[in-house]
Amino acid sequence: MMTNYTATSNSPSAIYSYSITQDIQWQNQAKWQSPDTPFMSFEYWQALIDSGAIGGESGWIPLYVIIYDKDSSNKTQSENELDNQSPIAVMPLFIKDHHQGEYVFDHAWADAYARYGENYYPRLVTSVPYTPVTGERFWLAKGYELTGEIWQVAIKAVDEISKQIGASSWHGLFINEQQVQTFNTLPNPIFDHQLLERQGCQFLWQNKNLTNLDATNSPQPFTDFDDFLSTLTAKKRKNIRAERKKITKQNLSCQIKTGKDITADDWTVFYQCYAMTYAVRGRHPYLAPEFFEQIANTMSDQLMLAQAIDEHEQIVASSLFFYDDPTSFNSTLYGRYWGSLEEYDSLHFELCYYQGIEFAIQQGLQYFDPGTQGEHKLIRGFVPHKTHSLHRIYDARFEPAIANFCQQDREYMQQYRQQAHEALPFNIENMPPFNG
DSSP: OOOOEEEEEEOOOOOOEEEEEOGGGGSSSSSSSOOOGGGGGGHHHHHHHHSSSSSSSSSSSEEEEEESSSSSGGSSSGGSSTTTTTTEEEEEEEESSSOTOOOOOHHHHHHHHHHHTOOSEEEEEEOOOOOOOOOOOOEBTTTOOOOOOHHHHHHHHHHHHHHTTTOOOEEEEOOOOOHHHHTSSSSSSSSOOOOOEEEEEEEEEEOOOEEEEETTTTTEOOSSSHHHHTTTTTHHHHHHHHHHHHHHHHOEEEEEEEESSSHHHHHHHHHHHHHHHHHHOOOOSSSSSHHHHHHHHHHHGEEEEEEEEESSSOEEEEEEEEETTSSSOEEEEEOOOOEESSSOHHHHHIIIIIIHHHHHHHHSEEEEEEEEOOOGGGGGGOEEEEEEEEEEEEOOOTHHHEEEEHHHHHHHHHHHHHHHHTTOOBBGGGGOOOOO
C-alpha cells in the first residue's frame, strides 16, 4: 500500500493537484479554519490515533487526500503570502474490511457481492470514526471555501486509491447538506461512476420557543426546562414529569460537571459505565481509556459529564457530552457515550436527554444532537432531520441495482421523516415546520 502518492488532477481549470498520505504533518503546513464540530478538531483525531482507535490493528487504516492550489488567484488577499503548494483542503479516508463504527449500513450490499462470488472488501470510507455526527468532511485552510471543483479532485483521488487497492466502493458518511449540495453543482456526468446519495433520519432538539418571538419575529430560546415543557401537549408534559420523578423515587440524584471539574476518578467510573454498555451485548468498547484520558486534557472546554448518584453517594451511571462554543454558528450539544452499572427505570432518558436539554438551555446552545436512531427521542421533543451519505460503486454490474435501491430508500426515508414529524409532541402553536 502506498504511503505517499502524488498526481496532478484533471480538473477543468487544472489549478489543483493532490497527494495521498498517511502522514499527518500536513496539519503544520497551513493555517486551518475552525472545524464545524468538535469531532473534526485535530485534538479529537490525535486522540483517536494515539489511543489506537484508528490505525494499527483497528481495521481503520487512515489516509489523507491533500489538495493544493497551484493558482494564487484563487486565494483571498489575506492568504496571498501562502506558498502555492500549501495545502488548501484535506479529506480523511479509511481503508476498511468491516462496517463497525459507521452507522450507515451497507451489509446487504456486501451480501449481494458475496452471493455472486465477489469480494466487497476492502472498501473506502470518509467519516468521523465511531461517531454518527453530521458535519463537514474537509479541513479547509483559512481563506478558502469548499467548491465543486475541490470535491471533484477529492473524488478523483479516491478513484485512484480504489484502483490501487481494489476497493469495491467509497462511502462518505453523515456529510452535511451544504457540502452535498456543493458537489451537486458539478455538471453531470463528470465521472465514470455515479455518486449515489442515501438519506437517513436523526432526531435533533431545537432551543426555540416558536410562540416567544423577539422584535425581528425570531423565536427566542427557552428560559428553562419548564418553558420547554410548556410547548408540548398536556399529555406529553405529564409523561415527562412522571419519568423525571422516577429518578428521585429510586433515591437517585444527578449532577453535571464540565471541563477540568471532571476528575480522574470521574473518568474511571465513566469508563466502567461506558464499557458496561458494550459488555451487556457481549462486545468490547470501540474506544480505550487512553482516548478519554487524552481528550480530558486536550478538549476539556468542550466536555460535559452528567452523572447519576445513588443514596450512598456512589456514581452509578454516566453520560458524556461534547459541546460547541455557545457563540458559534448553529452551536450544538452532542450526546455521545453513556452507560449504567445497574438497571434503573427511566435513568437513560434522564441522563442522556433531560439533563442534556437543561444544559443546552443554560448554556444558550441552539441544538442538541443526542446521537443516531431511537424513535423514543421523538416523543421527547427531538425533531426529525434529514441526514446524507454519498456512495460510489466501482463494479458496473452492481451499480444500477444499488442506485435503484438508493432512490427507493430516499423515497422511503422521506415518508418516514414525514410520519415522524406528524408524531411530534408539540402543541399546534409550537409545531416546527417539516423540512423534508
